[in-house]
Amino acid sequence: MNRVSGKAAVVTGGALGIGRASAIRLAEEGAVVAVLDIDDNAGKAVAAEIKSVGGQADYWHVDVTDEEAIRQCYDEVAERFGGLHVLVNNAGIAGVNKPTDEVTREEWEALFNINVTGVFLCTKHAIGHMRKAGSGSIVNLSSIYGLIGAADLPPYHASKGAVRLMSKNDALFYATENIRVNSIHPAYIWTPLVEDLGKQHPDGVEAFRKLLDEKHPIGHVGEPDDIAWGVVYLASDESKFVTGSELVIDGGYTAQ
Numbered sequence: 001m002n003r004v005s006g007k008a009a010v011v012t013g014g015a016l017g018i019g020r021a022s023a024i025r026l027a028e029e030g031a032v033v034a035v036l037d038i039d040d041n042a043g044k045a046v047a048a049e050i051k052s053v054g055g056q057a058d059y060w061h062v063d064v065t066d067e068e069a070i071r072q073c074y075d076e077v078a079e080r081f082g083g084l085h086v087l088v089n090n091a092g093i094a095g096v097n098k099p100t101d102e103v104t105r106e107e108w109e110a111l112f113n114i115n116v117t118g119v120f121l122c123t124k125h126a127i128g129h130m131r132k133a134g135s136g137s138i139v140n141l142s143s144i145y146g147l148i149g150a151a152d153l154p155p156y157h158a159s160k161g162a163v164r165l166m167s168k169n170d171a172l173f174y175a176t177e178n179i180r181v182n183s184i185h186p187a188y189i190w191t192p193l194v195e196d197l198g199k200q201h202p203d204g205v206e207a208f209r210k211l212l213d214e215k216h217p218i219g220h221v222g223e224p225d226d227i228a229w230g231v232v233y234l235a236s237d238e239s240k241f242v243t244g245s246e247l248v249i250d251g252g253y254t255a256q
């Protein structure tokens, strides 16, 4: 129940999917949670849901590409919550699904802005707060597609590979300051992001889900909580010796 009590956690993209589940589980385990997103209705609903069961949370409208908004939000979080100890860099988009030779520079850069520059900016401004607190944990959402390739979503895969190595670099930079940085590598998790990919499938969402289920040795896609519990572990002091590591949560996908 109190695996992360006493910690203030920022979850980017906390309104839906994996971010929402992570925010809820962190709060359940005692953290004070700042939900950051651009979907105000869904983000406010997550904070309200946490409060309705006795947890502590607030919502901030923050686009992870907006450096000034990030900086200002963190200052408010630290002031209101007594510090900033955990950052979950979760906000991300799937981007365009077409072969590399058809991707425009604008499409490539739009995705990199969110999935890579967003992680950079959110990390950059969290470090000072964590330093002040004397410790910190940064959890970056990469993907199995930061580990292996597939013939789809080229900008997305490249971005998740970048996030994997940004995590290791930062783990090394800040290890002596007790600021840990790790990446999580989910396979397919049934969230609005994946459901939207299903809507583009010629045979429809259910056929797409069945196809995905079959790709996972465990027989089905994952659910947001499968990742949220990994987030809680990496955010908590249970993982105090874990930094620069890759937590693969994939139903056996990459074991094949």
Ligand SMILES: NC(=O)c1ccc[n+]([C@@H]2O[C@H](COP(=O)([O-])OP(=O)(O)OC[C@H]3O[C@@H](n4cnc5c(N)ncnc54)[C@H](O)[C@@H]3O)[C@@H](O)[C@H]2O)c1
Pocket (backbone or CB within 6 Å): 012, 013, 014, 015, 016, 017, 018, 019, 036, 037, 038, 039, 062, 063, 064, 065, 089, 090, 091, 092, 093, 114, 141, 142, 143, 144, 185, 186, 187, 188, 189, 190, 191, 192, 193, 194
């Ligand atoms: N779902 C999966 O199968 C899967 C697998 C591997 C990795 N991931 C990664 O996990 C993370 C979450 O994925 P999800 O499936 O829950 O996605 P989702 O689309 O269901 O939710 C993403 C959230 O991020 C928010 N967001 C998007 N752009 C933003 C921005 N610029 N600033 C702030 N918030 C923004 C959205 O509003 C939304 O609330 C992503 O980084 C994704 O790449 C997901």
